[in-house]
Amino acid sequence: MSASLTSLLKSREAILVAVIALVMVLISTRFPGFVALSNLVSVFNDTSPLILLALGQMVVILTRCIDLSVAANLALTGMVCAMLNVAYPDLPIVVSLVLAVFLGGVMGAFNGILVWKLGIPPIVVTLGTMTIYRGIIFLLSDGSWVNSHEMSAHFTGFPRQVILGLPVLSWIAIVMAGVMVLVMTRTALGRSFYAVGGNPHAAVYTGIDVGKTQFIAFVISGMLAGLAGYLWIARYAVAYVDIAGGFELDVVAACVIGGISIAGGLGTVGGAVLGALFLGVIKNALPVIDVSPFWQLAISGAAIILAVTFNTRADRTKGRVILKSAEQAQ
Amino acid sequence: MAETPDGAQERPVLALDRIVKEFPGVRALDGVELELHPGEVTALIGENGAGKSTVVKILTGIYQPDGGQILIDGQPTAFPTAQAAADAGVTAIHQETVLFDELSVAENIFIGHAPRTRFGMIDRAGMKRRAGEILASIGAEIDPGVRLRDLGIASRHLVAIARALSIDARVVIMDEPTAALSQKEIEELYELVDTLKAQGKAILFISHKFDEIFRIADRYTVFRDGQFVGAGLMRDTDEGALVQMMVGRSVDQIFPKRESLLGVELLKVVGYSHPTEFEDINFTLRRGEILGFYGLVGAGRSEFMQSLIGITKPSKGVVRLEDRIKIIRSPADAIDAGIVYVPEDRGRQGAILDLPIFQNVTLPSLGQTSKHGFTQLAEEFALAxxxxxxxxxxxxxxxxxxxxxxxxxxxxVVIAKWLATRPKVIILDEPTKGIDIGSKAAVHDFMSELAAEGLSVIMVSSEIPEIMGMADRVIVMREGRIAAELEGDALTPETLVRHAAGIGLKEDAA
Incomplete structure (x- = not known):
């Protein structure tokens, strides 16, 4: 009974891999170039910012919260990095990276403090900070753009440098996914995210501070959003107020499709990454086969509903198992 | 056909005939009888776990009996849903009254059966007028237009009662209605019960408080361990006889025999108090001792334990462990000090159901299984x-x-989790509540083993056989205070019940 349950959870990721593979096979029948290695590398690279944000969002959702401010965080951090680069073109990349992570972390901490200390529902907090962070970009930039010719070459070149056939942007996504796997499966902190989401009351008795754990989740989400902020504006070599507008919904969608339970406590790094990749493949594949962008939205939406339906069905199976074991005990 | 207090023969409006209700491994009700007569108050008496709340759930259509009959006016009937019970005129006013904070008093009274206008819309004016009439009939001065959240607890009870009357109830069930009321509010409730009696309602009154049972009830029915023990008229009985019926004769469950090898004093709690839940708790605990905490539901036992492990803050008091003062501000501090708490409500407070067994067990002990900050799966499995x-x-x-x-x-799994932290004191809150008899025996055996190994156990239990069979010494709590500390010959089922319920020992000794 346990084996089937575990395999079911594992197969949730297996099914996602199969679906992604199926989409790629279907596309390749009409456009073989799509599955060429070079194109797959570019699809992965395109999806890397989404992967970074989904990793952070996953942690937040695991603790029964949600972070709608990630895209605004990304845009604000990106704008600050870009303006700093314009002012001090020779600043080393390391400084930009550290600043981006720090600034993103501070914005995440602000969300986290409001949730932890004031007990405001996360959806309200981050809906508010989402607008605040966007507003700050406007105040900083006066609504004007920072364009590629204003940025220095090493600043925009860093995410595009190719190492072992993959751009640095992709490598960063891979390394962060690896770090998150380690954190989530092998540390007390990672375990406490699952405990807080799975049963906050039990977590309290186990000596886990629920609010503090949620705070840390927001900080992690913010740091990853900040990191993605620098990488995003450097890669596209442009920064403006509305950058990545609406991207937070893609991020939440990636998590939900990846099997992260919106009720908290259930989900894996692998699921978040696969959810992001699924959206990335759809987004890149549909234009190739001449499908209108409106269909892209519809397909993403359908995928979300399918994923949630699948998750609830999986949960229902679990309920039946409980009844069955109760019957056996009788 | 029972005799009424007035000597007349009268048929009960509602009767339970040999009702059986089973849960996996437990027979919660084993052929119980209950009769409710119009214009009379019947008190349902029994220890925690006697089956009172199960009966209420059967009467209100939440549970279905596995055997026996429900009779209304002598006719067999069934309550397949809560609505069916309400349609038959049975209504319950619960301990925590189920009402809607954001709706008005009138809407609360009529929700689900609001009067309609000709066009099928809710007749707001008619509803408000009818609500006012019903409230007036029970002497409640409440404006039917105010929102419920603006009312105090006593007024909410009145609204709940008005709601019961609005559906033309014939049977009103009151489950511990006075638990949260002040003395003045209780007096008002008594008057209200008299009003309901005068209107011919049959009232089932569930209470732990003997003084109010004798004040208000006409009849009693006693349950013990899911079985019907006896019923009769209040005027034919006294406290002593009722207590005797509640606790029964001998303890026929088998508990592990053990040699108490009491060691040195390990834990000393002095003057522990909380602004609202408990006051001036003092006790000591020796190494290898099993200390029982007995009391009625709401006596403050769990609240005290939760404060002891840092979930809530005490207003004053000192904890000494191994002769050193321990300051416990959070559950993490308590775990570090070696005091762990296995909560009563496993589903809510114990296990994390989505995590595997081994991760549940190692959750508070990841320090033991980690190297360089990373937990080692092999060691986790070994510990679990x-x-x-x-x-x-x-x-x-x-x-x-x-x-x-x-x-x-x-x-x-929950107990294993706490043992893995290698505690000095383990607090078990209702350790065998709701589990099957086989598992119960295993938990009891295990508790003895732990004590024999020198671990000190605090066992919060409402089951008299368990307390009698397992504990070396028992502290009885009543209304947030220690009512008695019993051991040896002084520890009997009767003394436990009397101290817990606050019945004078001297006057009834005769």
């Missing part, structure tokens, strides 16, 4: 295996999700 084997936990694998285990096995 060690403690689950000790508890004889049978599961396919330690990877099994706790949600798929039976209640007894979930309890074992």
């Amino acid at each position: 295996r060690k403690y689950t084997q000790r508890l004889d936990l049978r599961a396919a694998s330690l990877d099994t999700h706790v949600g798929s285990l039976s209640g007894g096995n979930q309890q074992k």
Whole structure:
């Protein structure tokens, strides 16, 4: 009974891999170039910012919260990095990276403090900070753009440098996914995210501070959003107020499709990454086969509903198992 | 056909005939009888776990009996849904009254059966007028237009009662209605009960307080361990006889025999108080001792334990462990000090159902299984295996999700989790509540073993046989204070009940 349950959870990721593979096979029948290695590398690279944000969002959702401010965080951090680069073109990349992570972390901490200390529902907090962070970009930039010719070459070149056939942007996504796997499966902190989401009351008795754990989740989400902020504006070599507008919904969608339970406590790094990749493949594949962008939205939406339906069905199976074991005990 | 207090013969409006209700491994009701007569108050009396709340749930259509009959006016009937019970005129006013804060008093009274206008819309004016009439009939001065959240607890009770009357109830069930009321509010409630009696309602009154049972009830029915013990007229009985019926004769459950090898004093709690829940709790605990905490529901036992482990803050008081003052501000501090708490409500407070067994067990002990900040899976499995084997936990694998285990096995996982932290004091809150008899015996055996190994156990229990069979010494709490500390010959089922219920020992000794 346990084996089937575990395999079911594992197969949730297996099914996602199969679906992604199926989409790629279907596309390749009409456009073989799509599955060429070079194109797959570019699809992965395109999806890397989404992967970074989904990793952070996953942690937040695991603790029964949600972070709608990630895209605004990304845009604000990106704008600050870009303006700093314009002012001090020779600043080393390391400084930009550290600043981006720090600034993103501070914005995440602000969300986290409001949730932890004031007990405001996360959806309200981050809906508010989402607008605040966007507003700050406007105040900083006066609504004007920072364009590629204003940025220095090493600043925009860093995410595009190719190492072992993959751009640095992709490598960063891979390394962060690896770090998150380690954190989530092998540390007390990672375990406490699952405990807080799975049963906050039990977590309290186990000596886990629920609010503090949620705070840390927001900080992690913010740091990853900040990191993605620098990488995003450097890669596209442009920064403006509305950058990545609406991207937070893609991020939440990636998590939900990846099997992260919106009720908290259930989900894996692998699921978040696969959810992001699924959206990335759809987004890149549909234009190739001449499908209108409106269909892209519809397909993403359908995928979300399918994923949630699948998750609830999986949960229902679990309920039946409980009844069955109760019957056996009788 | 029972005799009424007035000597007339009258048929009960509602009767239960040999009702049986079974849960996995437990027979909650075993052929119980109950008769409710129009214009009379019947008190349902019994210890915690006697089956009172199960009866209420059967009467209100929430549970279906596995055997026996429900009779209304002598006719067999069934309550397949809560609505069916309401349609038959049975209504319950619960301990925590179920009402809607944001709706008006009138809307609360009429929700689900509001009067309609000709066009099928809710007749707001008519509803408000009718609500006012009903409230006036029970002497409640409440404006039917105000929002419920603006009312105090006593007024909310009145609204709940008005709601019961609005559906033309014939049977009103009051489950511990005075638990949260002040003395003045209680007097008002008594008057209201008299009003309901005068209107010919049959009232089932569930209470632990003997003074109010004698004040208000016409009849009594006593349950013990899911069985019907006796019924009769209040005027033919006294406190002593009722207590005798409640606790029964001998303790026929088998508990592990053990030699008490009491060691030195380990824990000393002095003057522990809380602004609202308990006051001036003092006791000591020796190494290898099992200390029982007995009391009625709401006596403040769990609240005190939660404060002791840092979930809530005490207003004053000192904890000394091994002769050193321990400051416990959070559950993490308590775990570090070696005091752990296995909560009563496994589902809510105990296990994390989505995590596998081994991760549940190691959750508070990840420090033990970690190297350089990373937990080692092999060591986690070893730790989990060690403690689950000790508890004889049978599961396919330690990877099994706790949600798929039976209640007894979930309890074992929670206990294993706490033992793995190598505590000095383990607090078990209702350790065998709701688990099957086999698992109960295993938990009892295990408790004895722990004590024999020098661990000190605090056992909060409402089951008299368990307290009598397991504890070396018992502290009885009543209304947030220690009512008595009993051991040896002074520890009998009767003394426990009397101290817990606050019945004078001297006057009834005769």
